[in-house]
Amino acid sequence: MAKLKKKNTNKPDDKLVSIFESIRIAVSAIWANRLRSALTLFGVIIGVTSVITIISAIEALMGSFEDQINKLGPATFVITKFGIITSEEEFFKALKRKDLSLEDKRALEKGCPDCEEIAARAFRRSKVKRGNKGLRRVLTAGATHNLIEIVDFEVGEGRSFTAEEYDRNSRVVFIGPTIVEEVFEGQDPIGKTMKVQGRKFTVIGVAKERGSFLGNNQDNFIMIPLSTYSKIFGRPRRNLDILVKSSTVEGIDETQDQARSILRARRGVKYNDEDDFAILTADNILSFFNNITRAARIALIGISSISIVVGGIVIMNIMMVSVTERTREIGIRKSIGARRKNIMVQFLFEALILSLGGGIIGTALGIAIAAILGSQISLPVTPSLFAIVAGLSISTGVGVFFGMYPAMKASRLDPIDALSFE
Amino acid sequence: MSLIEVENLWKTYDMGHEQVNALRGVDMKIEKGEYVAIMGPSGSGKSTLMNLIGCLDTPSKGTYRLNNQAVADLNDDELARIRNKEIGFVFQTFNLLPRATALHNVELPLIYNGTSRELRRESAERAMQIVGLGDRMTHRPNELSGGQRQRVAVARALVNNPSILLADEPTGNLDTSTGMEIMGLLADLHRSGNTLIVVTHEYDIAKFADRIIFLRDGQIEKEEYKQAG
Ligand SMILES: Nc1ncnc2c1ncn2[C@@H]1O[C@H](COP(=O)(O)OP(=O)(O)OP(=O)(O)O)[C@@H](O)[C@H]1O
Numbered sequence: 220m221a222k223l224k225k226k227n228t229n230k231p232d233d234k235l236v237s238i239f240e241s242i243r244i245a246v247s248a249i250w251a252n253r254l255r256s257a258l259t260l261f262g263v264i265i266g267v268t269s270v271i272t273i274i275s276a277i278e279a280l281m282g283s284f285e286d287q288i289n290k291l292g293p294a295t296f297v298i299t300k301f302g303i304i305t306s307e308e309e310f311f312k313a314l315k316r317k318d319l320s321l322e323d324k325r326a327l328e329k330g331c332p333d334c335e336e337i338a339a340r341a342f343r344r345s346k347v348k349r350g351n352k353g354l355r356r357v358l359t360a361g362a363t364h365n366l367i368e369i370v371d372f373e374v375g376e377g378r379s380f381t382a383e384e385y386d387r388n389s390r391v392v393f394i395g396p397t398i399v400e401e402v403f404e405g406q407d408p409i410g411k412t413m414k415v416q417g418r419k420f421t422v423i424g425v426a427k428e429r430g431s432f433l434g435n436n437q438d439n440f441i442m443i444p445l446s447t448y449s450k451i452f453g454r455p456r457r458n459l460d461i462l463v464k465s466s467t468v469e470g471i472d473e474t475q476d477q478a479r480s481i482l483r484a485r486r487g488v489k490y491n492d493e494d495d496f497a498i499l500t501a502d503n504i505l506s507f508f509n510n511i512t513r514a515a516r517i518a519l520i521g522i523s524s525i526s527i528v529v530g531g532i533v534i535m536n537i538m539m540v541s542v543t544e545r546t547r548e549i550g551i552r553k554s555i556g557a558r559r560k561n562i563m564v565q566f567l568f569e570a571l572i573l574s575l576g577g578g579i580i581g582t583a584l585g586i587a588i589a590a591i592l593g594s595q596i597s598l599p600v601t602p603s604l605f606a607i608v609a610g611l612s613i614s615t616g617v618g619v620f621f622g623m624y625p626a627m628k629a630s631r632l633d634p635i636d637a638l639s640f641e
Numbered sequence: 642m643s644l645i646e647v648e649n650l651w652k653t654y655d656m657g658h659e660q661v662n663a664l665r666g667v668d669m670k671i672e673k674g675e676y677v678a679i680m681g682p683s684g685s686g687k688s689t690l691m692n693l694i695g696c697l698d699t700p701s702k703g704t705y706r707l708n709n710q711a712v713a714d715l716n717d718d719e720l721a722r723i724r725n726k727e728i729g730f731v732f733q734t735f736n737l738l739p740r741a742t743a744l745h746n747v748e749l750p751l752i753y754n755g756t757s758r759e760l761r762r763e764s765a766e767r768a769m770q771i772v773g774l775g776d777r778m779t780h781r782p783n784e785l786s787g788g789q790r791q792r793v794a795v796a797r798a799l800v801n802n803p804s805i806l807l808a809d810e811p812t813g814n815l816d817t818s819t820g821m822e823i824m825g826l827l828a829d830l831h832r833s834g835n836t837l838i839v840v841t842h843e844y845d846i847a848k849f850a851d852r853i854i855f856l857r858d859g860q861i862e863k864e865e866y867k868q869a870g
């Protein structure tokens with residue numbers, strides 16, 4: 220056998236073309252076909268953008284809802300007549316329950332040692348007016364003086380009402396910034412009077428601005444002592460809530476149990492019957508919310524994923540065109556010693572670089588669009604790690620998945636056929 | 642033992658309604674260092690034979706031993722390795738990558754055997770010098786004349802220092818004098834030790850070879866040896 224002298228006898232033959240070299244080849248091919256590459260990129264961008272927009276929006280929505288619920292605080296629970304109603308049946312059952320009353324609250328004050336703070340609250344809508352300036356259907360809360368100790372809202376100017384004012388059914392009102400804007404035309408309202416459902420009240424304080432949540436202005440409210448509220452509007456019935464702050468966060472379950480047995484006894488609930496009231500905490504409201512929205516979230520992401528598939532098909536199509544157009548190139552490479560996997564990796568890298576590029580742009584675009592849409596309903600959207608990871612991994616997956624077939628096809632071309640391709 | 646041993650080699654193309662026998666039982670041996678020309682009328686199977694020798698294609702029947710290795714036993718990757726290391730192919734239509742520079746075209750075979758960047762550059766530049774294109778390294782194929790393109794193709798064929806140089810009508814797309822230059826270049830490479838097999842239509846070109854193999858209808862019609870001296 221002829222012994223051949225070799226220049227690079229120590230070079231391992233099996234060594235793969237380096238990743239760097241493959242990337243270089245792919246990048247130059249992408250650059251050489253700029254227009255086609257841009258088209259591919261576009262297909263991916265559309266898909267990734269829509270998915271990431273949806274994901275970012277959902278995340279922001281969930282996060283903002285969570286923030287909202289968490290304002291209740293981790294040690295607080297709310298006792299209501301209705302609780303979370305998920306069916307008509309439940310609604311009618313709850314309708315038959317006895318109303319919660321201030322007597323229930325008093326019973327807790329007497330019998331619940333771990334209830335550090337107990338407040339009550341009722342809501343309605345009412346008309347407010349000063350001179351010829353007024354607002355209709357303003358959210359009006361009647362509250363015990365200690366509500367502010369439990370629920371997270373802050374006094375901006377002036378003060379909230381005192382226990383004495385509560386006891387004396389004083390006509391004092393604590394107002395939201397929107398009322399200052401709309402009714403007092405931005406002037407300092409403290410000490411001035413305004414009319415609530417035709418009754419004259421003195422403004423004692425203004426709440427700190429909270430902005431809006433999902434398009435709901437949270438600053439358009441007034442709060443008056445519950446005692447005064449009962450006198451004017453009648454005793455609050457269905458919608459009286461009792462809010463309890465447990466003395467410790469860890470002890471919240473025991474505090475709930477104490478409150479529960481006191482209320483059951485007072486309201487004459489039989490041993491085997493279920494509670495005729497509901498206890499809500501930030502946690503169980505959140506998990507309820509998560510549960511009811513889960514299906515919708517999955518559906519939204521699922522629907523938007525269709526556009527990813529469309530993007531993937533664009534990649535596949537354009538890669539197929541690319542393979543056909545470059546059949547001769549593939550033939551040349553094979554004729555001088557490129558292996559199947561070299562060709563495969565080359566085309567796969569091309570698909571991957573395009574889809575990853577599209578993924579990066581699409582992720583950024585998706586977050587930006589979600590942020591713009593969010594700002595319309597005052598929903599703060601921030602770039603989340605999850606959205607970024609999702610965007611990049613989806614696009615990588617799409618590139619590999621849809622680039623695989625064209626790359627395989629390219630790698631399996633017969634060198635002679637490929638070389639004689641016109 | 643010869644470098645190339647071909648025994649009863651058949652190549653049949655199945656065209657559906659009929660079978661085309663491009664090669665019908667070819668037997669031949671080519672020694673290391675030989676210069677062989679293959680002649681024959683169009684359609685006689687010259688390219689088919691070259692493609693089989695160059696491991697670009699596989700025979701329908703018969704055996705081909707290269708360096709005492711039965712090619713039929715090799716898988717796709719091993720064939721690619723042989724094309725890369727043992728064979729340097731020069732085509733009638735040059736077959737250069739149009740968007741790559743001349744130097745990059747010459748480097749290409751080295752990329753596929755994992756040669757380091759520096760060594761690759763060095764070897765490709767040397768090959769470009771050998772074919773007399775030291776001053777055309779960064780030109781793209783469309784910025785080169787036909788003769789220069791074929792020189793680049795020759796440089797690419799020899800860059801890996803292969804056992805065999807195969808040229809299928811390397812002058813087919815060139816005018817006579819340019820064709821003669823390319824043949825002179827190939828003859829130089831043969832003189833420096835390479836085994837050379839050239840397909841040509843022109844007897845004037847074939848007569849430089851040590852031996853001329855005449856093909857007709859897929860069979861060897863006759864062989865002609867150059868007179869010693
Ligand atoms: N891929 C193919 N499919 C079918 N028939 C083929 C194929 N390739 C070659 N042939 C046939 O095989 C025969 C030999 O072809 P080949 O290309 O080897 O001829 P050649 O001697 O190189 O001719 P030329 O001098 O014109 O290049 C021809 O009849 C041709 O039609």
Ligand SMILES: [Mg+2]
Nearest residue numbers: 687688689809
């Ligand atoms: Mg031919």
